[in-house]
Amino acid sequence: xxxxxxxxxxxxxxxxxxxxxxxxxxxxxxxxxxxxxxxxxxxxxxxxxxxxxxxxxxxxxxxxxxxxxxxxxxxxxxxxxxxxxxxxxxxxxxxxxxxxxxxxxxxxxxxxxxxxxxxxxxxxxxxxxxxxxxxxxxxxxxxxxxxxxxxxxxxxxxxxxxxxxxxxxxxxxxxxxxxxxxxxxxxxxxxxxxxxxxxxxxxxxxxxxxxxxxxxxxxxxxxxxxxxxxxxxxxxxxxxxxxxxxxxxxxxxxxxxxxxxxxxxxxxxxxxxxxxxxxxxxxxxxxxxxxxxxxxxxxxxxxxxxxxxxxxxxxxxxxxxxxxxxxxxxxxxxxxxxxxxxxxxxxxxxxxxxxxxxxxxxxxxxxxxxxxxxxxxxxxxxxxxxxxxxxxxxxxxxx
Amino acid sequence: xxxxxxxxxxxxxxxxxxxxxxxxxxxxxxxxxxxxxxxxxxxxxxxxxxxxxxxxxxxxxxxxxxxxxxxxxxxxxxxxxxxxxxxxxxxxxxxxxxxxxxxxxxxxxxxxxxxxxxxxxxxxxxxxxxxxxxxxxxxxxxxxxxxxxxxxxxxxxxxxxxxxxxxxxxxxxxxxxxxxxxxxxxxxxxxxxxxxxxxxxxxxxxxxxxxxxxxxxxxxxxxxxxxxxxxxxxxxxxxxxxxxxxxxxxxxxxxxxxxxxxxxxxxxxxxxxxxxxxxxxxxxxxxxxxxxxxxxxxxxxxxxxxxxxxx
Numbered sequence: 001x002x003x004x005x006x007x008x009x010x011x012x013x014x015x016x017x018x019x020x021x022x023x024x025x026x027x028x029x030x031x032x033x034x035x036x037x038x039x040x041x042x043x044x045x046x047x048x049x050x051x052x053x054x055x056x057x058x059x060x061x062x063x064x065x066x067x068x069x070x071x072x073x074x075x076x077x078x079x080x081x082x083x084x085x086x087x088x089x090x091x092x093x094x095x096x097x098x099x100x101x102x103x104x105x106x107x108x109x110x111x112x113x114x115x116x117x118x119x120x121x122x123x124x125x126x127x128x129x130x131x132x133x134x135x136x137x138x139x140x141x142x143x144x145x146x147x148x149x150x151x152x153x154x155x156x157x158x159x160x161x162x163x164x165x166x167x168x169x170x171x172x173x174x175x176x177x178x179x180x181x182x183x184x185x186x187x188x189x190x191x192x193x194x195x196x197x198x199x200x201x202x203x204x205x206x207x208x209x210x211x212x213x214x215x216x217x218x219x220x221x222x223x224x225x226x227x228x229x230x231x232x233x234x235x236x237x238x239x240x241x242x243x244x245x246x247x248x249x250x251x252x253x254x255x256x257x258x259x260x261x262x263x264x265x266x267x268x269x270x271x272x273x274x275x276x277x278x279x280x281x282x283x284x285x286x287x288x289x290x291x292x293x294x295x296x297x298x299x300x301x302x303x304x305x306x307x308x309x310x311x312x313x314x315x316x317x318x319x320x321x322x323x324x325x326x327x328x329x330x331x332x333x334x335x336x337x338x339x340x341x342x343x344x345x346x347x348x349x350x351x352x353x354x355x356x357x358x359x360x361x362x363x364x365x366x367x368x369x370x371x372x373x374x375x376x377x378x379x380x381x382x383x384x385x386x387x388x389x390x391x392x393x394x395x396x397x398x399x
Numbered sequence: 400x401x402x403x404x405x406x407x408x409x410x411x412x413x414x415x416x417x418x419x420x421x422x423x424x425x426x427x428x429x430x431x432x433x434x435x436x437x438x439x440x441x442x443x444x445x446x447x448x449x450x451x452x453x454x455x456x457x458x459x460x461x462x463x464x465x466x467x468x469x470x471x472x473x474x475x476x477x478x479x480x481x482x483x484x485x486x487x488x489x490x491x492x493x494x495x496x497x498x499x500x501x502x503x504x505x506x507x508x509x510x511x512x513x514x515x516x517x518x519x520x521x522x523x524x525x526x527x528x529x530x531x532x533x534x535x536x537x538x539x540x541x542x543x544x545x546x547x548x549x550x551x552x553x554x555x556x557x558x559x560x561x562x563x564x565x566x567x568x569x570x571x572x573x574x575x576x577x578x579x580x581x582x583x584x585x586x587x588x589x590x591x592x593x594x595x596x597x598x599x600x601x602x603x604x605x606x607x608x609x610x611x612x613x614x615x616x617x618x619x620x621x622x623x624x625x626x627x628x629x630x631x632x633x634x635x636x637x638x639x640x641x642x643x644x645x646x647x648x649x650x651x652x653x654x655x656x657x658x659x660x661x662x663x664x665x666x667x668x669x670x671x672x673x674x675x676x677x678x679x680x681x682x683x684x685x686x687x688x689x690x691x692x693x694x695x696x697x698x699x700x701x702x703x704x705x706x707x708x709x710x
Contacts, residue, residue: 037446049592050445052609054431054661060447093534093664096671121450122513124534137515141449188582192575200574205443205588219471222484227469231442234585316468316485327444335487 002164002385005157007252012154013045013083016147017071023143024067024118031109032065032118032140033132035092038253038325039063039120039144044073044084047253050201062090062101064108072108098129105131118143149322149330150350155254156374159323159352160383162256163372166249167387169193170258173206174390179239179265183208186237194249201250203327208262210235211242214363223315226360228368239265242272244368248327255327257354259370263391275359275367276392282306282357283371286319290347290373290380296333297343303334303357312357320353323372351375367392401438401474401612405547409435409540410463416540417458423505425456425533426521431660432511432537434612437463438474443588443609450514452492457501464499489520496524509533538664541657543680548613548659549695549704552682555608555615556693556705558584562606563617566595567624570602577606590614590661601627603689612660616684617705618691626707628690636685636694636701640677642667651688658684658693 020043024032034040037048037056043063048056063084064072073082076089087104091097105112113134120140126132151159173190187206194202207229212218219227229246237243241264248255263272285306289299303312303319311334313319319334331345331353347353356370369389373380388394413436417425427433433454434440455464465477468484483495497503505525510517511534521530544552558581565580566573573595581587590607597603598620605618619626635648636655645655645667655672657663659682665675677683681696682704694701 035447036449048446051592052431052443052445052588052590052614052661053429053447054663055591055607056445056447057429058656058662058666091666091671094666094671096673119515121447122515124511124532127513127532139514139516141516182585184582184585184587187587188579191582191587192579195575195578196572200592201445203445207442219469220479221469222482223468227471229442230469230471232440232472318487332487336491337488 004161004164007154007157007161009045009081009154009252010083012152012158012252015152015154016042016045017065017083019147020065020143021068023147024065027138027143028116029118029138029143030067030115032063032143033105034063034065034119034140034144035060035121035123036140037061039140040073041253041325042144042148044071045082046073046075046079046084047201047250050203050250058091058093059089060092062092062104064105066109072104074104092123093125095125095128098125098131101126102129102131120144145330148324150348151324151352151374152350155324156350156352156383158252158254159256159372159374162249162251162254163258163383164385165194165197165199165251166247166256166258167385168197169199170245170247170260171387173208173245174262177208177237177243177262177264179237182234182236184234190247199249199251201253203248203250203255204246205231206247207231207245209244210237211244211366213242213365215360221316225315226366228314237264242366246370253325255323255325257323257327257370257372259356259368260389261367261369261392268391269365271361272365272367273392275361275365276389278307278359279357279367279369280394282312282359283355286355286357287371287373287380287382290353290375291378292347292349292375294347295343296331296341296345296347297339299347299353300334300342307357307359312359314358317356319357320355322352323354324352347375349375349377353380401440402547403474403476405545405551406438406474406476408545408547409438410461412540413456413537414458414461416536417456417509419539420509420533420536422507422509422531422533422536423458423528424502424508424525425536426452426508426510427454427456427537428452429511429537433465435537435541435660437465437477439465439467439477440472440612441467450512450517452496452517455496455499455502457499459501462500489516493520493524507531509536511537541659541663543678544659544682544695549682551611551613552615552658552693552695553704555610555613556617557615557708558586558610559606559608559615559617559705560708562593562608563604566604566606567602567621570595570597573602573604581606581608586610590616594618605689605691609661614658614661614684615705616691616693618686618689620689626690629687630690630692632687633685633690633692633694633701633703636677636683636696638677638679638696638698642673642675649687653688654686655683658682
């Protein structure tokens with residue numbers, strides 16, 4: 001495996017908390033009560049188990065962030081490597097735990113009356129008990145959003161580690177994606193490979209979706225375009241199936257995003273190759289447009305121009321999304337937030353854009369793949385171990 | 400796909416619970432709640448999610464509306480116009496919700512979780528509505544399982560056993576072996592964190608899976624392939640059992656909690672659930688130290704849903 005870049009975890013925790021508390025000060029937020037996993041990780045360094053939402057909802061770690069000083073973290077598992085003040089696990093779903101939650105809040109930030117407190121989630125029990133009585137509540141995304149959008153060097157290294165491991169596990173899955181194999185068996189080989197590479201935070205049921213050749217052969221959609229990812233069915237692959245692959249797991253909580261198009265059991269046809277070549281051209285144009293000061297609109301227009309004026313992405317998604325502790329976060333390029341949003345949003349060093357153009361030749365073939373780009377001081381850098389695009393061959397210049 | 404009879408049963412329970420709580424509309428953000436009410440199948444992702452209106456149930460129309468941009472994964476009983484498309488744009492979302500018949504004029508809207516921005520948004524969409532927590536309404540709807548649901552859970556437990564058997568055969572790579580063996584049966588979604596480790600000649604295992612939305616699982620200490628951990632707490636899960644009777648039966652650190660479409664209430668353990676009483680029809684994950692079984696409470700005592708399948 002490619003060597004993994006080094007991560008200084010203590011520095012990462014320090015820098016993240018500093019960014020968060022800086023945003024709190026700027027927006028006159030006195031404290032934050034965080035229950036969403038990625039927000040808890042950002043504030044405290046603690047990474048919740050990657051399990052079903054119903055499970056983590058009940059046993060979720062809770063972080064309470066004061067304006068200054070260490071985070072108060074409440075966890076069910078033992079943690080020993082953090083700078084946080086650690087308390088016993090809370091059960092924010094349960095009415096009979098609200099006394100404990102109220103005591104935790106009081107211990108971390110004192111009285112809540114007339115304070116401005118950022119929260120991401122209020123459970124039913126929290127609402128019934130009015131645990132933040134008298135406080136003005138604001139959405140935690142207002143402070144977490146701007147704090148999280150530009151990544152520190154260590155955060156970028158985590159995403160790169162995550163992607164390298166993902167690419168390695170996908171090499172195992174690709175060898176298993178043959179005629180007669182089911183999606184679940186291919187997914188099982190990927191999930192096992194992740195474990196054997198030391199990764200235990202798979203974040204999504206890995207997608208190996210057989211794509212129709214024409215839009216009309218797929219399910220009805222609100223956009224008239226193709227449905228992806230549906231996350232249903234367990235098809236058995238046949239020779240010539242066009243399979244869109246998409247999967248991510250977490251490294252220190254940081255997501256990766258492997259996207260490729262595979263063809264089962266044979267080499268690509270000339271038409272399929274043409275889609276791939278066009279994808280490469282769109283990718284190169286998008287990548288070349290990425291630099292500090294460029295707007296999201298600039299990147300979207302460069303991509304569309306390289307596809308002869310046809311929008312090269314799925315209308316319910318985007319040309320690109322950010323990645324970090326969430327698998328899709330800001331900035332998003334070409335989303336339904338609209339052109340004004342895109343033209344008013346400038347790239348800055350440390351932002352991440354996952355480019356995922358889609359080339360669709362209706363009735364014939366399609367190609368979709370993804371690459372993670374970090375915005376640098378003078379352009380962008382792709383976070384990858386360069387596994388290639390098999391069964392397609394990239395004949396252009398190396399990136 | 401969710402069987403129509405099962406879906407009808409669940410919807411009836413949700414609508415009845417809404418009537419009991421005097422709710423006109425339920426807005427569900429939790430994936431398990433949305434799945435219970437709608438039967439919609441969609442891509443699984445791990446971990447908490449920010450609150451969003453994933454599913455809207457309207458009592459007056461009896462209709463269930465689901466956030467989706469496509470018809471894939473829909474139960475047969477659902478119509479195209481029961482859907483509203485996924486969006487990144489809060490204004491688009493608000494416009495979609497305004498179009499849901501019965502929502503703008505609702506008097507009482509229940510939510511299973513909430514965020515400050517959603518509270519403000521719903522105030523504009525349904526200006527006359529009182530917004531109240533309704534996680535407890537969904538808990539009441541989901542608390543008692545039908546015969547069909549219990550069978551689903553039993554099947555999910557047999558899938559979990561496939562993983563346990565693979566882990567016992569190869570404990571060194573136990574978790575990977577278990578995941579791959581379960582995948583070979585067609586299922587790739589975990590419920591809880593898989594655990595396999597070897598201690599003093601024993602293999603300690605705990606696995607949980609979701610099979611078509613229903614959870615199965617088990618845990619225990621295995622010596623020479625046989626489970627050697629205490630079942631006393633499992634046997635104490637009789638109708639009428641209380642916190643005190645369960646605590647008296649437990650040998651180690653214990654947790655008795657609801658199980659169905661994932662982790663559910665009640666939650667009974669040392670410091671919680673003092674007022675809970677077990678009723679027939681409840682399904683429970685019963686964890687005592689390293690031992691975990693899944694049982695249905697019946698009038699004739701606990702029915703084990705996670706026995707070792709016959710070879």
